[in-house]
Amino acid sequence: DAGVIQSPRHEVTEMGQEVTLRCKPISGHNSLFWYRQTMMRGLELLIYFNNNVPIDDSGMPEDRFSAKMPNASFSTLKIQPSEPRDSAVYFCASSHRGGGTNEQFFGPGTRLTVL
Amino acid sequence: AQKVTQAQTEISVVEKEDVTLDCVYETRDTTYYLFWYKQPPSGELVFLIRRNSFDEQNEISGRYSWNFQKSTSSFNFTITASQVVDSAVYFCALSEAEDMRFGAGTRLTVKP
Numbered sequence: 001d002a003g004v005i006q007s008p009r010h011e012v013t014e015m016g017q018e019v020t021l022r023c024k025p026i027s028g029h030n031s032l033f034w035y036r037q038t039m040m041r042g043l044e045l046l047i048y049f050n051n052n053v054p055i056d057d058s059g060m061p062e063d064r065f066s067a068k069m070p071n072a073s074f075s076t077l078k079i080q081p082s083e084p085r086d087s088a089v090y091f092c093a094s095s096h097r098g099g100g101t102n103e104q105f106f107g108p109g110t111r112l113t114v115l
Numbered sequence: 116a117q118k119v120t121q122a123q124t125e126i127s128v129v130e131k132e133d134v135t136l137d138c139v140y141e142t143r144d145t146t147y148y149l150f151w152y153k154q155p156p157s158g159e160l161v162f163l164i165r166r167n168s169f170d171e172q173n174e175i176s177g178r179y180s181w182n183f184q185k186s187t188s189s190f191n192f193t194i195t196a197s198q199v200v201d202s203a204v205y206f207c208a209l210s211e212a213e214d215m216r217f218g219a220g221t222r223l224t225v226k227p
Binding site for chain 1: 152158159160161206213214215216218220
């Protein structure tokens with residue numbers, strides 16, 4: 001079975017550009033999570049969806065960040081405009097019936113560099 | 116607010132030594148879940164174990180064992196006879212509902 005799929009794996013962009021990160025959760029999972037990992041702040045939960053509905057976006061750093069989940073098999077995290085401090089590894093994870101009762105399976109991450 | 120503390124930032128051992136990674140958590144809920152994840156140098160996050168708050172039984176899986184003690188709010192992870200392939204960053208995490216909060220991680224280096 002395919003795990004969580006993220007694309008691109010690496011993204012280098014210039015400050016001010018729009019960046020879109022993509023995630024395909026594991027089939028059958030109904031919860032999806034976006035995390036950001038940096039050396040300074042560690043692993044931070046940005047937002048999570050349950051049955052395609054955003055449940056908690058309190059971790060989204062600011063209005064430049066937005067996330068959507070138009071269907072059960074696809075989610076995007078968009079940064080517009082991007083800034084150098086957004087450079088990080090962004091992970092997507094999915095779980096069945098929510099991460100509180102079931103483990104989250106992580107994608108390989110997208111390493112974002114904003115110049 | 117839920118909180119996870121991994122006081123050990125880095126640990127270095129020699130192969131075949133036993134090593135324990137500490138995890139202390141804070142929560143007001145009586146129902147919660149604890150997790151350990153491994154992040155090897157390749158960067159992916161690998162699930163190791165989940166434990167719910169009502170199950171304090173220790174668990175052993177091969178060279179890995181976990182000690183859950185509610186009295187001290189700890190969920191420690193021991194690797195017996197460590198191997199070079201165990202070198203990674205290990206994260207402890209706590210979940211009260213849907214979301215999950217991670218500790219800062221402990222970087223384990225196993226030297227040959």
